[in-house]
Amino acid sequence: MKAIIIGAGIGGIATSIRLAKKGYDVHIYEQNNYMGGKLSVFEQDGFRFDAGPSLFTLPELVDDLMAFQKEESTIKFPYKKLDESCRYFWEDGKQLTAYTQPEKFGAEVEKVLGVPAEVVVNYIAKSEFKYEKSAKIFLEKSLHKSSTFLSKEIIPALLNIYKFGLFQNMNQVNEHQLKDSKLVQLFNRFATYNGSDPYQAPGILTSIANLELNRGTFYPEEGMYQITDRLTKVAESLGVKIHLNTKIEKIAVDNKKAVGIYQNKELIPADLVVSNMDIYPTYRKLLSDQKQPENTLNQERSSSALIFYWGIDREFEQLGLHNIFFSEDYQEEFHHIFKSKTIAPDPTIYVNITSKHTPSDAPKGMENWFVMVNVPSNSGQDWDKIIPEIRTSVLDKLSRMLGKDIANHIKTENILEPRTIESKTSSHQGALYGSSSNNRYAAFLRHPNFHQKIEGLYFSGGSVHPGGGIPLCLLSAKIIDDLSPEAK
Ligand code: FAD
Known part of the structure; x- marks a missing residue:
């Protein structure tokens, strides 16, 4: 057939x-x-860039597919688990490293933010619990077949449904459990992993954090591609x-x-x-x-992204593979994306640098920066006007927070934005996640x-x-x- x-x-x-x-x-x-569609790659002036996804979790799903290869094939998929998941930076100078072991991350939170370690450890345990109880029904099976609702996995899901936070949004769950405003912002960001707004998305999405911070953040030896x-x-x-x-x-x-x-x-x-x-x-x-x-x-479409791929002519020791530079007003940022369909003047910036792990991704002494800002999906905004404005605010913010004039260090540049995401992959309005x-x-x-x-x-x-x-x-x-x- x-x-x-x-x-x-x-x-x-x-x-x-x-x-x-x-x-x-x-x-x-x-x-x-x-x-590969969104999961593609390109090279420019000696720098290699993964064009789309940069964060890799649940590698066992790839391993399952690798196991299907023809018996005589010898295709390998080498990857490693990372100790560190992300470095977070705030405008007041606070810096926090998130680790993929909850206890180690808890200790770091206690040291940097003064929040007792068990607050984070307990939060991640609850996140894992919600994932474990819900994934078999909501992610691994069709929701449109009656057999799913007759399966044995439905019982633990139903018994625990009141713990899933379905009637609160993510921000409400996080404020209740974490209290500290920086921690709430950090855990609210997991809503963006499926292009959503933590001030609207249901509390069950607090289960996403466990993937990165408990099950682990991984990196394929040769990059995401x-x-x-x-x-x-x-x-x-x-x-x-x-x-x-x-x-x-x-x-x-x-x-x-x-x-x-x-x-x-x-x-x-x-x-x-x-x-x-x-x-x-x-x-x-x-x-x-x-x-x-x-x-x-x-x-409603998920958010889209504006990405600047920059070849940077020096190294930044304070940065890791994944880095976040937070905005001062997170709620305002999501209001812009999902309500007014614009971009806040001070957006949160994500910087991914694969040359930290694979030095050959950039010429010696240099780094390949993937600099991303969440933006609304394309509904006809004037992107030709918006993109240079955001580029300026991104450069100002990174220069301010890293203490170096970043514009002076850009050797090569490429840009991906909602219109090009749509033209390259036919993704409606350039949304990243449907x-x-x-x-x-x-x-x-x-x-x-x-x-x-x-x-x-x-x-x-x-x-x-x-x-x-x-x-x-x-x-x-x-x-x-x-x-x-x-x-x-
Ligand atoms: P797509 O990648 O959407 O590909 C669809 C394919 O269909 C394309 O190749 C397209 O050319 C082809 N096609 C369309 N129409 C036709 C036609 N008429 N005839 C023939 N072919 C056609 N996910 C993560 O897990 N982690 C991340 O860190 C992450 N970050 C992201 C960052 C960016 C910038 C982007 C763009 C996405 C990111 N994502 C991330 C999301 C992830 O990339 C996508 O969810 C996933 O790759 C989508 O795969 P897909 O199977 O839906 O196909």
């Missing part, structure tokens, strides 16, 4: 491996001339055929069954079709003659991984269940594996 996958994002590649392992003859069609590269090799070892530079125009449906795709107006038949494209253009363009799930498609999780029903309003009326049509990737980010995209592939028929 033949399966077609539209899009070579990480969710598409993972689905290709799983379907090939099931015995399907799998073909991936990708509009770009490269694999290694994930795309190795999984592509595993797919190829299983016989998956990859067609680059091939944009798909339509999904062919006959008698309520997906029967293939159209490319250049020509029908390419298949027994099963998976769209790894964003769900919005999938419906609006590829399924335009089918009923549109308006409620799902019109959900729809936001700014209300407690968001998980149920995301599109299922299958079409409820069209047999043989499936959906993977960050805009459908269970949501955005590498781990969840990999889980979408696993759910399709569970739901799809064996190949005959």
Whole structure:
């Protein structure tokens, strides 16, 4: 049986491996001339930059896929667990390093902020508890099959539902548990891991912190792109055929069954079709003659990002792999992103420097900076005016907080912004994670991984269940594996 996958994002590649392992003859069609979608790479003037994701958690989900490679293959995916997860900087000069062992992080919080260590240790334990009890239902299974709600995992989830914080927002949970304003800001930031607003997103999302601060932050030896590269090799070892530079125009449906795709107006038949494209253009363009799930498609989009890739001609000892420079008014920042759809004058800045771990990512004595600010998804803002303004405030803030005129040290520059994220990956409005999780029903309003009326049509990737980010995209592939028929 033949399966077609539209899009070579990480969710598409993972689905290709799983379907090939099931015995399907799998073909991936990708509009770009490269694999990975958002999880891609580029080089410029001797600097290597991971273009999109920089934070890697739950590596076992990649290991699971590596294990599917052909027996005689020797594809390796080397990565390491990091001791340190992130360095945080505030305008008043306070600096805090977060560690991936709760006790060590607690001791650092006590030393720097004067908050007893057990406050953080207990918080992380609760975060782990919520994740452990909810993930098997909300992340690892389809929410659109009655079997999920009849499974044995539903009992612990239901028994503990009152502990999940579903009726409070993240900020309320964090203020209640942490009290200290800097700690609240630090833990509120985990809402941005799926492009949401901690002042609106449900308290259950406080479970995200445990992934980084307890289960661990990891780093692939050759950088994030290694994930795309190795999984592509595993797919190829299983016989998956990859067609680059091939944009798909339509999904062919006959008698309520997906029967293939159209490319250049020509029908390419298949027994099963998976769209790894964003769900919005999938419906609006590829399924335009089918009923549109308006409620799902019109959900608020997640945030997007403005990224400056800077080759820096010196080293900064005080910085690590992941660094955050916080704004003074966090609530105002999210109000700008989600309510007024603009960017606050003093945004929080994330700086990722992979040359800290892989020195060959930058020329000797230099660093590759990925400098990111969360911004609203594209609804027609005047980005040509906004981007230079934000560039100036980012440079001012970093120069002020690091005590060096950063502009003088930029040797090379590239920029990614909502419009280019959309043009490169077809992600509606350039959103990073599909729809936001700014209300407690968001998980149920995301599109299922299958079409409820069209047999043989499936959906993977960050805009459908269970949501955005590498781990969840990999889980979408696993759910399709569970739901799809064996190949005959
Ligand atoms: P996508 O990457 O969205 O790819 C979809 C693919 O479909 C693209 O290659 C596109 O070209 C192709 N396509 C679209 N239309 C067609 C068509 N008609 N025909 C053929 N092909 C088509 N996640 C994390 O886990 N950690 C992070 O630190 C993190 N940081 C991020 C930072 C940035 C700047 C960005 C952009 C994203 C970040 N994310 C992060 C999110 C993560 O990158 C995404 O959730 C994930 O990579 C999305 O994968 P996907 O499978 O949905 O496919």
